Amino acid sequence: MSSVRVLVGTRxxxxxxxxxxxxxxxxxxGPHFGGWEIFHLKGSAVDPNRIYASQASEWFGQVMHRSDDxxxxxxxxxxxxxxxGEVGSHQWFDGSIKPWTFRRVWHLEPSPLDADTVFAGxxxxxxxxxxxxxxxxxxxxxxxxxGTSADWHPxxxxxxxxxxxxxxxxxxxxxxxxxxxxxxRSDDxxESWLPINRGLKxxxxxxxxxxxxxxxxxxxLHPARPQVLFMQKHWDVMRSDDAGDHWYEISGNLPSDFGFxxxxxxxxxxxxxxxxxxxxxxxxxxxxxxxxxRSRTGGNEWEALTHGLPQQNCYVNVLRDAMxxxxxxxxxxxxGTTGGQVxxxxxxxxxxxxxxxxxxxxxxxxxxxxx
Amino acid sequence: xxxxxxxxxLRRLANLSGEVHLDLSPPVTPRRIVDEIERLYPALRGTxxxxxxxxxxxxxxxxxxxxxxxxxxxxxxxxxxxxxxxEPFIILGAxxxx
Numbered sequence: 001m002s003s004v005r006v007l008v009g010t011r012x013x014x015x016x017x018x019x020x021x022x023x024x025x026x027x028x029x030g031p032h033f034g035g036w037e038i039f040h041l042k043g044s045a046v047d048p049n050r051i052y053a054s055q056a057s058e059w060f061g062q063v064m065h066r067s068d069d070x071x072x073x074x075x076x077x078x079x080x081x082x083x084x085g086e087v088g089s090h091q092w093f094d095g096s097i098k099p100w101t102f103r104r105v106w107h108l109e110p111s112p113l114d115a116d117t118v119f120a121g122x123x124x125x126x127x128x129x130x131x132x133x134x135x136x137x138x139x140x141x142x143x144x145x146x147g148t149s150a151d152w153h154p155x156x157x158x159x160x161x162x163x164x165x166x167x168x169x170x171x172x173x174x175x176x177x178x179x180x181x182x183x184x185r186s187d188d189x190x191e192s193w194l195p196i197n198r199g200l201k202x203x204x205x206x207x208x209x210x211x212x213x214x215x216x217x218x219x220x221l222h223p224a225r226p227q228v229l230f231m232q233k234h235w236d237v238m239r240s241d242d243a244g245d246h247w248y249e250i251s252g253n254l255p256s257d258f259g260f261x262x263x264x265x266x267x268x269x270x271x272x273x274x275x276x277x278x279x280x281x282x283x284x285x286x287x288x289x290x291x292x293x294r295s296r297t298g299g300n301e302w303e304a305l306t307h308g309l310p311q312q313n314c315y316v317n318v319l320r321d322a323m324x325x326x327x328x329x330x331x332x333x334x335x336g337t338t339g340g341q342v343x344x345x346x347x348x349x350x351x352x353x354x355x356x357x358x359x360x361x362x363x364x365x366x367x368x369x370x371x
Numbered sequence: 372x373x374x375x376x377x378x379x380x381l382r383r384l385a386n387l388s389g390e391v392h393l394d395l396s397p398p399v400t401p402r403r404i405v406d407e408i409e410r411l412y413p414a415l416r417g418t419x420x421x422x423x424x425x426x427x428x429x430x431x432x433x434x435x436x437x438x439x440x441x442x443x444x445x446x447x448x449x450x451x452x453x454x455x456x457x458e459p460f461i462i463l464g465a466x467x468x469x
Contacts, residue, residue: 063417
């Protein structure tokens, strides 16, 4: 029987939540790396026992870990992220110029083809790749040397590369998103990059329709239809049908189109999930009601999913890497909150239950579907 | 023998319990102490000093004989009681944050 393993990164350690395919009864393992911020953990699709983890701390810097036994044991791997070529500089909050400085790894994306290959999105924004299981890292600096990078600004959370999508049908194509530079695409395996922000409109920047400078929070795709992208921007939920060349808004009837997460159902390419947040200054759900919104039409028409979720006095946030879907049938949906809850729906969002409700603030949630 | 006390998080990261004991010939300096720790415990590379700049991380301090030597010349020999193991060399994490 299939099972699932949920990898949860929190402000004070990592937790691994396991269940059989029914997803009703859960085993909680952790904390791993207790006391450390775990920004992200993700397993390899090629070898599910291979899991990479990003551990960071203001005190001790960046540490990288790898497990080869599904998270039972961990070993430290390489933590040297050296920018390649000319380091360069970018804009700072106050308009001053700052040299690119490595701070932390936000997101890890294992290759779907090779368990030893993994990509890392870092702050200050750059994309790194390891082909030796995380021992050494090399920057794909075509992204950072893109002509616009000197004018990139950090978002409130830093100038971070937080989303990496690998096209499962075209190994040469990949997408990344950076706060607050926007979305970018490579069609040559990461050597060169194009900004793909046409159609985005951000009233908080000097030119609302600029080629770059948009605060993209998250992008997602369905593996069967990778040219269709969904985006949760700072404000606005967006869609592209041509791999990011053009975007249009699909916020429709959402109570707020601000938010961080967006995810696509594993078996239904037109079913997607967002979690509206009231505003960029009030990082909690509208009306104190924790509601996932689901569209079965690829956007614009949304229904609130509330069964099992708190519908009063709820003021948590759900961060950009903290929603995931499993590949079981019916498809499961998961998200974690800054209040320390991790919720699961084993029926595509109709009903929810909390797996754990008193963890440290959740930074990331990933799911592995195991045979 | 030089005795080094590490913050609890770093001891856990390197699977250590208690003090670290180093054998170093003179001159015993803060730089050589950290070099030796990183050589013996590769998991700690980059956690005490930045991997690229080799600068001490801002939230860590070095103490010897009850004196803060964080800002002293890292190539200056430590006090004799530390070099002989009578007193430990302490790497201390800032008490700050949550």
